[in-house]
Amino acid sequence: MMTIWGRLTSINVSKAVWAARELGLEFNRIDVGGPYGGLDKPEYVALNPNSKIPTLDDNGYILWESNSIVRYLAAQYGAGTLWPTDPRERGLSDRWLDWQATEFAPAMAPAFIGLIRTPEDKRNPQAIAESVARGNRLILLLEKFLADGRQYLAGDRFTIGDIAVGCAVDRWFLLPIERPATPLLAQWHKRVSSRPSAQGVLQQKLA
Structure with missing residues (x-):
C-alpha cells in the first residue's frame, strides 16, 4: 500500500496528495509535522533525513521532496495525462x-x-x-x-x-x-x- 507522510495543512503535502488523488491511487496518509510532531523520531528520519514533509513510500520505494514526489507519481502512473508524453x-x-x-x-x-x-x-x-x-x-x-x-x-x-x-x-x-x-x-x-x-x-x- 502506498503511504504519504505529512499533515494536509502543509502545501507540500497537499501537492502530493492532490497528485495521488488525481491519478486515482489508493494510499494511506499519516499525519506528521506541525502540531503532530514526529519529524525527529528515528524511524521517520530513516525515511527522510531532512526531517521534513512529505515523504512517499510506494511499496518500499521511498521518496522525499514534494515536487519530486509529484513528478514520480505522474510519470509512474499518469503517462499521457498528468505526465505529458510530448x-x-x-x-x-x-x-x-x-x-x-x-x-x-x-x-x-x-x-x-x-x-x-x-x-x-x-x-x-x-x-x-x-x-x-x-x-x-x-x-x-x-x-x-x-x-x-x-x-x-x-x-x-x-x-x-x-x-x-x-x-x-x-x-x-x-x-x-x-x-x-x-x-x-x-x-x-x-x-x-x-x-x-x-x-x-x-x-x-x-x-
Whole structure:
C-alpha cells in the first residue's frame, strides 16, 4: 500500500496528495509535522533525513521532496495525462512546477511565516510588505500568462504544473493581504480547485 507522510495543512503535502488523488491511487496518509510532531523520531528520519514533509513510500520505494514526489507519481502512473508524453508539453508543465518552488514559494515565505506563524508583536512589517509586493508581482506575471485564453498552464490539459501552482495560489488567496485584481487567475483557480481530486485538499486552514 502506498503511504504519504505529512499533515494536509502543509502545501507540500497537499501537492502530493492532490497528485495521488488525481491519478486515482489508493494510499494511506499519516499525519506528521506541525502540531503532530514526529519529524525527529528515528524511524521517520530513516525515511527522510531532512526531517521534513512529505515523504512517499510506494511499496518500499521511498521518496522525499514534494515536487519530486509529484513528478514520480505522474510519470509512474499518469503517462499521457498528468505526465505529458510530448517533451515540449511536458517542459511547459515542468516549468510551472519549478516556478512554484524557485520563484513563488521563496517570494511569499516571509509573508506567510510573518502573518501565520509569528505572534503579532514579533512580526517584521517591512519584511512582510516586501514579501507581499514580490509575490504580487509574480502573481501578475501569472495573470498575464493566462491572457492568451489557455485553460491550464501547459495548454488545454490539466498537468502537474497546475497542481503545484494551484496549491500555492490557493494559499495566496487565503492570506490576509492586499491583492491586485486577477480575474483570469481567479477563473483558473476555480477551474482547478473544482476538480474532484482537489476537494478536501485545497482551502485548508493556514498553519
